Amino acid sequence: MSELNLEILAYEESPLGLLCLRRRELLSQPGTVVTEVTLNHEFLMSSLYTDSEQALARTAIQQHSGEGLRVLVGGLGLGYTAYQALLSDRVAQVEVVELLPQVIDWLERGLIPLSTELRDERRLVVTQGDVYGRLAGPPDELVDLILIDVDHSPEEHLGEEGVAFYTTPGLLAARRHLTPNGVLAVWSYAESSPFADSLREVFGHVHVEPVTFENQLIDEKQTDWLFFASD
Numbered sequence: 001m002s003e004l005n006l007e008i009l010a011y012e013e014s015p016l017g018l019l020c021l022r023r024r025e026l027l028s029q030p031g032t033v034v035t036e037v038t039l040n041h042e043f044l045m046s047s048l049y050t051d052s053e054q055a056l057a058r059t060a061i062q063q064h065s066g067e068g069l070r071v072l073v074g075g076l077g078l079g080y081t082a083y084q085a086l087l088s089d090r091v092a093q094v095e096v097v098e099l100l101p102q103v104i105d106w107l108e109r110g111l112i113p114l115s116t117e118l119r120d121e122r123r124l125v126v127t128q129g130d131v132y133g134r135l136a137g138p139p140d141e142l143v144d145l146i147l148i149d150v151d152h153s154p155e156e157h158l159g160e161e162g163v164a165f166y167t168t169p170g171l172l173a174a175r176r177h178l179t180p181n182g183v184l185a186v187w188s189y190a191e192s193s194p195f196a197d198s199l200r201e202v203f204g205h206v207h208v209e210p211v212t213f214e215n216q217l218i219d220e221k222q223t224d225w226l227f228f229a230s231d
Contacts, residue, residue, distance in 0.1 A: 052211040052224035057084035060185040074131035097131040149187040154195035203229035
């Protein structure tokens, strides 16, 4: 760590804007080192609180009774969603589709917290591309689980690529990529009744799960929202 307890690991332009990966020691919790991502100087994600990202994968797997599951993850981020999916011995393969080549490079260079575990995992495939574009098109191969952790919320997007996904036609297109017992799971930092309604128009079963935790950085409780849908 530097004298300011901050280390810039990567600082580069991306298709979505200026992307920064940094590592710092929390002044309020000496000895606690976190990895964070900012986009255009705005906070995006942190390794400090990953409960909801992990719950997205864990709960979706619990809702599927099958074996040899094939999982498609939209968004690599710091790797916690993919890693949680790989912890299940019922998962045969996890493919992560990440829009930003810079983020994939962080994994390859060992800059994110779970780099070693993910790079050593033979069941993991990381693909550079637009997961929303893929789900909008015809499926090449069906998957059992689709886990989306890309945007802030169904109403607040990082880019224009995902706008159509959160609509009824977009969800109908995405459902074509699922096996008959497949599960779609979507992460959001905010509740979204309109998105839940769109899910109910497409899927037979919809479950919305809040994940609340104590954010010590701002000294208040924070709630993320997980949307699960299946037939």
